[in-house]
Amino acid sequence: MSAKTAKHIAIYGKGGIGKSTTTSNIAAALAEAGHRVIQIGCDPKSDSTTILRGGNDLPTVLDTLREHSKVKLEDISLVGFKNILCIEAGGPVPGVGCAGRGITAAVELLRELHLFEQYEADYVLYDVLGDVVCGGFAVPIRDGLAQRAYVVTSSDFMAIFAANNLFKAVAKYAPSGGARLGGVIANGLIAPYAKRLVDDFVDRTGTHVVGYVPRSLVVNQSELYGKTVIEAAPETDQAEIYRGLARHIVENEEVTIPRPLNGPELKAWAREWGDRIFSVEAGEIREQEAI
Amino acid sequence: MSTSYIERSRGSCALHGALATFGAIEGVVPVIHATSGCGVQYQQGVTQFGGAIPACAAWGNPLSSSNITEKHVVFGGGSRLREQLKNTIKLLQGDLYVVVTGCSTEMVGDDIPAMTKEGREQGWPVIYANTPGFRGSIHRGYELAVHALIEQLPGIPGPELPPEPGLVNLLGIIPQQDPFWQGHLLGLERIFEAAGLTANPLLGLGHGIDRWRRLPQAALTVVTSPWGRDGAQLLEEKYGTPWVELHGIPVGARATGALLDALAERLPVDAARLAAYRQTQESWFERNLVRIAPQYYAGGFQQEFALVGESGFVPGAAEFLVETLGLIPKLIVITDPLAEETRDAWAQPLQSLVDTFKAKLAFAEDAGEIDDLLRASHAELIIGSSLDRPVADELHASFLPVSFPVANRLVLNRGYAGYEGGLAFIEDLGSALLRGRSIKLI
Ligand SMILES: Nc1ncnc2c1ncn2[C@@H]1O[C@H](COP(=O)(O)OP(=O)(O)O)[C@@H](O)[C@H]1O
Ligand SMILES: [Mg+2]
Numbered sequence: 001m002s003a004k005t006a007k008h009i010a011i012y013g014k015g016g017i018g019k020s021t022t023t024s025n026i027a028a029a030l031a032e033a034g035h036r037v038i039q040i041g042c043d044p045k046s047d048s049t050t051i052l053r054g055g056n057d058l059p060t061v062l063d064t065l066r067e068h069s070k071v072k073l074e075d076i077s078l079v080g081f082k083n084i085l086c087i088e089a090g091g092p093v094p095g096v097g098c099a100g101r102g103i104t105a106a107v108e109l110l111r112e113l114h115l116f117e118q119y120e121a122d123y124v125l126y127d128v129l130g131d132v133v134c135g136g137f138a139v140p141i142r143d144g145l146a147q148r149a150y151v152v153t154s155s156d157f158m159a160i161f162a163a164n165n166l167f168k169a170v171a172k173y174a175p176s177g178g179a180r181l182g183g184v185i186a187n188g189l190i191a192p193y194a195k196r197l198v199d200d201f202v203d204r205t206g207t208h209v210v211g212y213v214p215r216s217l218v219v220n221q222s223e224l225y226g227k228t229v230i231e232a233a234p235e236t237d238q239a240e241i242y243r244g245l246a247r248h249i250v251e252n253e254e255v256t257i258p259r260p261l262n263g264p265e266l267k268a269w270a271r272e273w274g275d276r277i278f279s280v281e282a283g284e285i286r287e288q289e290a291i
Numbered sequence: 292m293s294t295s296y297i298e299r300s301r302g303s304c305a306l307h308g309a310l311a312t313f314g315a316i317e318g319v320v321p322v323i324h325a326t327s328g329c330g331v332q333y334q335q336g337v338t339q340f341g342g343a344i345p346a347c348a349a350w351g352n353p354l355s356s357s358n359i360t361e362k363h364v365v366f367g368g369g370s371r372l373r374e375q376l377k378n379t380i381k382l383l384q385g386d387l388y389v390v391v392t393g394c395s396t397e398m399v400g401d402d403i404p405a406m407t408k409e410g411r412e413q414g415w416p417v418i419y420a421n422t423p424g425f426r427g428s429i430h431r432g433y434e435l436a437v438h439a440l441i442e443q444l445p446g447i448p449g450p451e452l453p454p455e456p457g458l459v460n461l462l463g464i465i466p467q468q469d470p471f472w473q474g475h476l477l478g479l480e481r482i483f484e485a486a487g488l489t490a491n492p493l494l495g496l497g498h499g500i501d502r503w504r505r506l507p508q509a510a511l512t513v514v515t516s517p518w519g520r521d522g523a524q525l526l527e528e529k530y531g532t533p534w535v536e537l538h539g540i541p542v543g544a545r546a547t548g549a550l551l552d553a554l555a556e557r558l559p560v561d562a563a564r565l566a567a568y569r570q571t572q573e574s575w576f577e578r579n580l581v582r583i584a585p586q587y588y589a590g591g592f593q594q595e596f597a598l599v600g601e602s603g604f605v606p607g608a609a610e611f612l613v614e615t616l617g618l619i620p621k622l623i624v625i626t627d628p629l630a631e632e633t634r635d636a637w638a639q640p641l642q643s644l645v646d647t648f649k650a651k652l653a654f655a656e657d658a659g660e661i662d663d664l665l666r667a668s669h670a671e672l673i674i675g676s677s678l679d680r681p682v683a684d685e686l687h688a689s690f691l692p693v694s695f696p697v698a699n700r701l702v703l704n705r706g707y708a709g710y711e712g713g714l715a716f717i718e719d720l721g722s723a724l725l726r727g728r729s730i731k732l733i
Contacts, residue, residue, distance in 0.1 A: 062365055066362055066365075093367070096399075098364050098400075101361070101399075102366075
């Protein structure tokens with residue numbers, strides 16, 4: 001694809017689960033370790049790269065495409081922390097238009113602009129809105145664009161549901177050259193049963209967790225400074241955790257095709273966990289060991 | 292097999308059905324909200340092979356289309372449509388503007404009802420029909436157009452219309468998809484008029500939206516194909532208008548007589564006048580039959596035939612060919628996409644004819660399948676669409692194109708409905724059968 005073959009990595013997850021935060025910190029850790037990185041936000045929210053560029057303005061690809069017929073790379077990118085090239089695909093106003101087609105159009109434009117060759121990136125990270133809501137959002141994993149996909153999840157059922165949907169998309173497209181799964185990133189687990197629930201889910205689906213990112217105030221604080229943890233609090237444990245994730249991505253290239261649960265299986269699995277959590281809450285069984 | 296014959300489709304999509312329908316009402320201006328190809332395909336495809344075109348497709352009558360591009364798909368095409376509607380109203384004179392949508396704008400979810408409501412608030416007479424091609428065939432498009440008019444036209448201010456007693460709505464004939472649509476409507480109009488009733492044909496030359504405004508006044512709705520049912524049911528729901536369903540248009544004296552009986556049963560008609568009319572017409576029809584006798588026998592009219600066409604025509608035509616003309620059915624194919632239950636209901640009146648002659652009755656849309664059926668039938672005469680011509684040539688069968696698409700005939704007001712329609716059918720048929728004959732001097 002490029003003179004220097006970039007590794008394209010897509011990070012999916014339900015809205016608000018911490019995709020952009022996690023992706024940006026991974027990007028920052030990769031850049032800090034000397035890699036050239038591009039981060040592309042594929043989410044109409046257009047805030048994927050905010051903490052990489054200190055909150056500086058960045059027109060989205062689609063807004064620019066709407067206003068101008070000819071688009072230059074300079075118009076739609078901004079160099080952020082440690083030379084990370086930041087891009088936001090953007091999207092329509094909520095409730096109108098088709099965000100999925102928007103992602104497709106934006107990615108097509110980036111290809112036409114020879115972005116990947118020109119910037120000679122080592123890593124291209126796609127931060128993609130979670131649920132694989134339609135074909136458009138599957139573009140990064142579908143068209144041989146990204147080789148690897150990761151999914152960010154918590155122990156919330158809706159986050160797991162979105163992860164399972166992504167598994168379905170990966171399983172569907174992988175045989176025809178689509179991306180495979182790098183693994184699951186567990187973010188912000190708090191509940192006592194959370195880790196076991198996520199672990200059980202990855203077991204059932206033939207995948208694995210590549211890192212547990214604890215919920216941390218440092219993240220919120222850094223966000224308020226408009227920075228990643230890597231930039232704002234490089235000495236913290238949290239920064240080290242993101243560096244660990246980045247290392248994992250660099251060092252472990254093995255990928256899997258997940259075995260998503262079908263509708264009834266997922267429902268039964270969730271019920272089972274509902275019962276177990278209820279037992280804990282009711283104090284019938286001793287915490288931790290019970291699950 | 293079916294995939295390799297896709298280009299030989301016997302019908303276009305819902306958008307085109309709606310365009311054909313709205314376009315056949317004088318003063319109605321359709322505004323297409325879709326990519327440019329949707330309108331172009333209609334104007335260059337459908338209008339070529341479906342007989343006389345509706346007014347909107349006439350030369351010099353531009354077809355308005357928002358011609359959306361990717362930008363409008365991504366961000367929504369609402370503002371493009373608003374602009375297009377405004378310009379259309381400025382440029383094209385109309386009594387009613389109808390926004391019809393294509394697949395792309397429906398996928399994106401452009402809020403068409405809100406856009407047209409906005410227009411009405413500015414005093415524009417504008418309604419809409421959601422007609423993406425994926426909603427179904429051209430027939431579905433007809434249904435959607437009729438539905439939209441029944442539902443939304445009452446919301447457009449219009450003149451007070453004096454009641455028209457004995458008014459009968461006609462539904463089920465789809466402009467262009469029935470190449471004889473105009474003639475069929477005219478034929479039915481004539482029958483109703485003779486019965487002392489007034490047909491409300493809703494479509495065709497000379498009929499504008501006032502015809503549609505009169506819908507609630509009608510005493511009855513007559514439906515001539517399954518595609519008229521949806522509208523008839525809606526009229527019954529809204530205005531309590533009863534409806535009857537004919538199995539296709541009546542062709543010739545027998546079926547027309549049966550229709551007159553049905554009308555007399557349901558509506559207060561002048562029985563004496565009706566009887567007199569029937570008698571004159573029937574005797575006139577009979578005497579005309581006698582007049583073709585020499586050619587009938589010399590030309591060997593009593594042939595084994597295959598009939599391929601839509602539900603609105605095939606039953607009436609088959610009955611006429613067999614019962615009145617004495618031809619022998621080998622194969623009858625109904626090509627429009629009917630629901631399973633509807634198929635059964637429409638097969639029923641053809642059953643005795645099929646049984647008697649051990650003919651085959653099939654429901655098929657696929658040209659490849661129809662080709663195979665035709666070959667297997669060994670018919671000597673094929674009455675179908677121009678798609679069936681190659682097999683007719685192969686079988687050295689006589690050929691008469693009557694169903695969409697019709698490539699080699701110019702059809703204006705010709706039609707096969709009623710007494711005169713029956714005679715017209717005989718003329719066309721005879722001409723097809725005599726095509727190879729040359730003059731031998733004795
Ligand atoms: N590990 C964490 N600890 C604390 N807050 C977090 C953590 N991960 C994400 N957040 C916060 O959660 C919110 C949503 O995260 P974000 O990355 O924008 O989600 P997404 O991109 O998936 O929609 C942000 O305010 C972010 O700071
Ligand atoms: Mg985000």
